[in-house]
Amino acid sequence: xxxxxxxxLMLVGASSVFAQTAEEKAALKAAEKQxxxxxxxGIKLREEVDALFLANxxxxxxxxxxxxxxxxxxxxxxxxxxxxxIDVLKQALESGHVAEKQLFEANRAMYSAGKYVFSPxxxxxxxxxxxxxxxxxxxxxxxxxxxxxxxxxxxxxxxxQKPLMEAAALDMPRMMQYYSYLTIFIMQNRDLDASxxxxxxxxxxxxxxxxxxxxPSVKNPETPFSMFASNIYSLAYNQKKFDICEKYYExxxxxEDKGTNDFITSSYPLIFLExxxxxxxxxxxxxxxxxxxxxxxxxxxxxNLLAHYGKxxxxxxxxxxxxxxxxxxxxxxxxxxxAQSLFVQENYAEALPFYNKSVEIDPDFINGIYMSxxxxxxxxxxxxxxxxxxxxxxxxxxxxxxxxxxxKKYFREAAGYFExxxxxxxxxxxxxxxxxxxxxxxxxEKAKAAELEKYLK
Numbered sequence: 001x002x003x004x005x006x007x008x009l010m011l012v013g014a015s016s017v018f019a020q021t022a023e024e025k026a027a028l029k030a031a032e033k034q035x036x037x038x039x040x041x042g043i044k045l046r047e048e049v050d051a052l053f054l055a056n057x058x059x060x061x062x063x064x065x066x067x068x069x070x071x072x073x074x075x076x077x078x079x080x081x082x083x084x085x086i087d088v089l090k091q092a093l094e095s096g097h098v099a100e101k102q103l104f105e106a107n108r109a110m111y112s113a114g115k116y117v118f119s120p121x122x123x124x125x126x127x128x129x130x131x132x133x134x135x136x137x138x139x140x141x142x143x144x145x146x147x148x149x150x151x152x153x154x155x156x157x158x159x160x161q162k163p164l165m166e167a168a169a170l171d172m173p174r175m176m177q178y179y180s181y182l183t184i185f186i187m188q189n190r191d192l193d194a195s196x197x198x199x200x201x202x203x204x205x206x207x208x209x210x211x212x213x214x215x216p217s218v219k220n221p222e223t224p225f226s227m228f229a230s231n232i233y234s235l236a237y238n239q240k241k242f243d244i245c246e247k248y249y250e251x252x253x254x255x256e257d258k259g260t261n262d263f264i265t266s267s268y269p270l271i272f273l274e275x276x277x278x279x280x281x282x283x284x285x286x287x288x289x290x291x292x293x294x295x296x297x298x299x300x301x302x303x304n305l306l307a308h309y310g311k312x313x314x315x316x317x318x319x320x321x322x323x324x325x326x327x328x329x330x331x332x333x334x335x336x337x338x339a340q341s342l343f344v345q346e347n348y349a350e351a352l353p354f355y356n357k358s359v360e361i362d363p364d365f366i367n368g369i370y371m372s373x374x375x376x377x378x379x380x381x382x383x384x385x386x387x388x389x390x391x392x393x394x395x396x397x398x399x400x401x402x403x404x405x406x407x408k409k410y411f412r413e414a415a416g417y418f419e420x421x422x423x424x425x426x427x428x429x430x431x432x433x434x435x436x437x438x439x440x441x442x443x444x445e446k447a448k449a450a451e452l453e454k455y456l457k
Contacts, residue, residue, distance in 0.1 A: 002060050023170040029096040038092035038435040039106045045085035049116055052078050078116055083135060084143040085113040093149070103160060107149025111168065114142030120320075122178070125185055133185055137198065140182055144175040148209060180223045190236045194243070199228045226255035228292040245265035260316065266297035267303075282308070289327070295387055299333040306337035312346075317341040332361040336368055339375075348375040348382075373417030375437055379408035380442065407441045415439035429455035 052074045059066045084377035088354035089110045092098050099104055117139035147168045154161045181288045203225050206213045213219065218402075231249035236244035245268070252264050270283035285301050292298050302324055309317040318341035324334035339354035352375040358368035383406035393399040416438035426432060433455035440449035 007332070028094045028097075031095060032099065035092045035097035036094050036099065036102065037099055038088045039102050039109075042085045042089035042092065042113070043105060043314065045088070046112050049078050049081050049085070049113065052081070053116065053197075074122075079135065081119075082113040083138065084421065085109060086117075086138060090142070093145075104150060104155075107146045107153060108164060109146070110142050111146025111150060113432050114139045114144070114146055118178070122181065125181070131185075131192075133189060133191075136185065137182055137194065140175070140178055140232040142167065144178070145170075147171050147175065172209065172352070173212045173217045175247070176202060176212075176218050177222055179205065180221065180228075183228055184223070187231050187235070190235060192239060192241065195228075195232055195235065199232060202228070209296075213317060215414045223443040224255065226251055226253075227257075230255040230257070230260050230264060236262075237267055242275065245271055262292060262295055264290055265299065266295070269301065278308075289324070293328050293331075299331065302331060302333045302337065302343060306340070310340065312430045314344050328389065330361055332358045332365060332368070335361065336365075339371065343371065343375065346378070346382075348379045364419060366428075366431075368410045369417055369424065370421050371436065373414045376410045376417065377416035377439065380407050382406055382441075383410065411439040411442040413441065415445075
């Protein structure tokens with residue numbers, strides 16, 4: 001009984017295996033049949049396109065007597081049927097079920113269909129006429145794929161295939177530059193995803209088709225990869241697609257255009273600021289400062305970092321300013337930042353030389369001029385509290401001397417800075433009018449103080 005049961009189980013298992021195998025065979029046969037049908041359909045469409053193209057050529061020979069309406073109609077049909085052929089052949093070839101003996105003809109049809117669309121669209125683009133970018137991209141993939149497929153699957157000993165393969169061998173290395181053109185055209189439309197797709201095919205051509213790696217047009221591409229990478233970076237940055245910026249950053253930096261390079265270098269740290277990654281922002285900003293110490297954007301970057309550290313505490317700001325000054329003692333913003341860190345700690349005398357240095361570097365730096373004046377202004381006020389207010393002097397002369405030494409001297413020098421602010425920024429009286437008037441009042445310049453009343457109303 002046990003033996004019978006065991007045999008029955010064996011038979012059940014075997015029947016399920018046979019049933020599954022039969023289903024698989026049926027599915028495979030159906031897929032092969034579909035692929036065969038698609039290839040036949042694609043070849044038929046290609047033949048129809050050949051006939052339409054020949055008809056147009058025959059009309060064009062007639063020159064002035066050519067039927068322009070017929071040519072236009074045929075041209076539209078050539079494009080329509082070629083794109084249809086590309087779609088159906090692509091499905092067949094990607095299925096992996098095309099019979100070996102059909103592969104050459106399938107790729108030949110793909111090659112021809114692609115070329116029929118690609119060439120006229122490329123000519124339109126080169127002539128600055130409106131063209132179909134999507135059709136150009138699809139046809140180039142078909143043109144290139146079919147070209148490679150013929151060379152890969154063809155028989156050079158076959159007298160029919162041999163000349164076709166020789167033509168394809170000449171076309172194949174040109175494909176890389178065609179992807180360059182496609183990338184340019186798509187970038188003009190500012191289509192980021194399509195630009196990346198085209199560029200990746202351009203930059204990856206040598207790896208995908210290593211047989212042509214040593215061809216001059218492949219080995220020395222006409223358009224540098226870095227130029228496209230920098231354009232993609234800029235497009236991605238404007239669209240806040242920062243992952244893409246990161247992907248192409250290093251390649252984009254290799255583009256030898258100073259303006260572009262400066263933009264990429266200075267904008268890269270801001271990606272991490274936008275993401276809220278403060279630590280990475282700081283690290284990348286410091287790298288940027290090292291790369292371009294004299295660039296205007298560097299001063300802005302230093303200013304942003306100084307502001308960041310200033311929110312923490314003056315010492316952090318001061319320490320960072322020291323690091324920047326060690327790298328570049330002639331950085332206006334680093335000197336200014338160091339001065340600010342000292343100023344907020346009321347170390348006015350120590351801050352003044354750094355403010356003065358920032359103005360020495362940039363004589364029109366209004367903030368540096370103003371804050372230099374404020375250092376002296378605050379020292380005057382502090383000195384008044386310390387040396388004059390509530391203090392007893394033996395004589396008026398001693399008091400006058402003390403006021404001159406500890407107060408008026410500082411107000412007088414402060415007034416000089418505020419007058420310079422007035423000269424540099426006459427339309428900003430809110431900045432200089434009040435401290436300038438106070439300074440004049442304290443040094444006894446009543447007329448000058450009165451003249452400033454009009455700015456304070």
